[in-house]
């Protein structure tokens with residue numbers, strides 16, 4: 001039950017060259033340009049086509065996932081790692097980020113397209129457009145385990161989210177740069193505590209090593225697919241799934 005992507009948007013990688021971790025592949029974004037004014041943000045089900053093309057071109061359901069968090073926490077790198085499996089180290093450049101990337105995941109036989117949006121630098125001025133939140137089916141909140149203020153600011157991001165996002169938005173808290181053990185200032189337990197307080201799933205990630213990056217998006221895709229298909233008799237427990245699958249920062253999954 002899938003169809004080929006048809007509408008070409010601006011190249012998702014087109015504005016990525018100033019990011020220290022981007023520019024590692026061409027964007028495959030389709031469709032929409034900006035999240036602003038994009039309707040309700042409801043998942044879209046598409047209908048079949050008989051065209052025979054690469055399976056990654058097909059999808060059954062589509063969702064918008066947005067990344068939020070302070071500038072420099074690694075949002076663009078996490079997105080690039082997930083999409084392209086790459087990390088380009090480099091000194092911090094105040095990035096304008098990329099706009100979005102698409103990736104189709106096969107979740108229990110269903111092709112789930114995630115359209116993943118980066119804040120494209122808006123977060124530097126704390127001026128992320130409210131439409132950005134409104135259109136999100138899922139929001140990944142990132143902080144940097146080597147930067148205490150990025151952790152403290154999660155509260156502020158969550159306030160924005162509660163104000164502007166859809167009520168049933170899927171949320172997840174990610175403590176990124178878990179590879180940077182020497183520079184770490186936020187303990188894993190602190191992240192766990194904060195997530196518990198807010199009632200959101202949590203894990204540590206590393207765009208550099210790849211730790212848990214795929215898992216974060218897969219877990220979100222599973223939750224969104226489960227909700228949208230209303231599978232009878234089955235309850236998908238996001239945090240339990242994450243707990244079962246996630247690796248610790250000492251590990252080196254990529």
Ligand SMILES: Nc1nc2c(ncn2[C@@H]2O[C@H](COP(=O)(O)OP(=O)(O)O)[C@@H](O)[C@H]2O)c(=O)[nH]1
Pocket residue numbers: 019020021069070071072073074075076077078088089090091092093095097176177178179180205206207208209
């Ligand atoms: N050690 C380490 N550095 C990272 C990681 N993710 C991002 N960075 C670095 O952090 C800086 C900011 O990353 P970026 O993705 O541009 O952050 P953004 O402003 O949130 O999009 C860059 O110098 C990246 O190389 C990570 O997982 N580990």
Ligand SMILES: [Mg+2]
Pocket residue numbers: 019075076077095096097098118120121
């Ligand atoms: Mg960025």
